[in-house]
Amino acid sequence: MSDARTALDEQDAPAPVAVPASTVTAVPDGPAGPATAVDVRGVSKVFTTKAGTVTALDDVHLRIAAGEFVSLIGPSGCGKSTLLRLVADLDEPSSGEIEVFGRSPRVAREAQDYGIAFQQAGLLPWRTVAANVELPLELHGVGRRERAARAADLLALVGLTDFARHFPHQLSGGMQQRVAIARSLAERPSLLLMDEPFGALDEMTRERMQTELVRLCAETGAAVVFVTHSIPEAVFLSQRVVVMSPRPGRITQVVPVDLARTAERTDDLREDAAFFAAVTAVREALHGGTPATARGVDVR
Numbered sequence: 001m002s003d004a005r006t007a008l009d010e011q012d013a014p015a016p017v018a019v020p021a022s023t024v025t026a027v028p029d030g031p032a033g034p035a036t037a038v039d040v041r042g043v044s045k046v047f048t049t050k051a052g053t054v055t056a057l058d059d060v061h062l063r064i065a066a067g068e069f070v071s072l073i074g075p076s077g078c079g080k081s082t083l084l085r086l087v088a089d090l091d092e093p094s095s096g097e098i099e100v101f102g103r104s105p106r107v108a109r110e111a112q113d114y115g116i117a118f119q120q121a122g123l124l125p126w127r128t129v130a131a132n133v134e135l136p137l138e139l140h141g142v143g144r145r146e147r148a149a150r151a152a153d154l155l156a157l158v159g160l161t162d163f164a165r166h167f168p169h170q171l172s173g174g175m176q177q178r179v180a181i182a183r184s185l186a187e188r189p190s191l192l193l194m195d196e197p198f199g200a201l202d203e204m205t206r207e208r209m210q211t212e213l214v215r216l217c218a219e220t221g222a223a224v225v226f227v228t229h230s231i232p233e234a235v236f237l238s239q240r241v242v243v244m245s246p247r248p249g250r251i252t253q254v255v256p257v258d259l260a261r262t263a264e265r266t267d268d269l270r271e272d273a274a275f276f277a278a279v280t281a282v283r284e285a286l287h288g289g290t291p292a293t294a295r296g297v298d299v300r
């Protein structure tokens, strides 16, 4: 069994120094507490295909606190999306256990504990922006008036009030992604699962979206599990950056990010020495201390 375990109290660790997995405090066994959003215990995932078996995840342990922002980073194919999909109940682990707010992913999904946003905004082209945001509420039988009020609030939150009656194709990529994020927040989830939601955006839009996401999460208090290939993005957003190894995916290091509280992170932070130090710490964690470039990881 690997020692790649993490503890809730690591988020308070003082410096952006990579923590070798072997020194990370072990998570005690037993049920997660009320302050735990996600508890992944000894999870492995093996896919069986015609060409043979693929071990995507091997004995992954990860505990994420309520309200905590955690990014997953690692080389292409290391199992980041697979881990997110298991938490989202879009697939099942081959072994090990996952709890979301103390319940199974299935029960958590049914209770609408989390929202999901992926790289493609995934909006329905025939519905207006407001109707897209309302969709999850509609599916769960929320009344028309309440839906409209909630969508109006969310569109104000992401700065798209004036576009409520537009259709997705009339919006830029960044605006569409903001609609997708508004939709993921519709049911006031305590957890957001985000798989490269800004991957298709240009750099300027992407940075603006990161700043907005930090603000939104501070306002809603949601915990976030965020998959990205970008080290600066992971550092800017997160309280901890979880570094994974090439397949079979394991957690090799956990880098606590000791910048301003995430709620207070602004663009100025990107020029800060502490920001660069954290970026370097993650980069070194990814490369095991060598300057070699990991496949599929953007180190800019």
Ligand SMILES: Nc1ncnc2c1ncn2[C@@H]1O[C@H](COP(=O)(O)OP(=O)(O)OP(=O)(O)O)[C@@H](O)[C@H]1O
Pocket: 047, 048, 049, 054, 055, 056, 074, 075, 076, 077, 078, 079, 080, 081, 082, 083, 247, 296
């Ligand atoms: N449904 C599936 N059937 C078979 N193999 C799969 C399936 N889903 C994922 N895999 C394999 O599991 C491994 C992990 O894939 P995953 O998409 O989780 O990686 P990732 O870290 O998110 O990659 P990327 O950074 O390129 O998006 C890969 O080798 C992939 O081919």
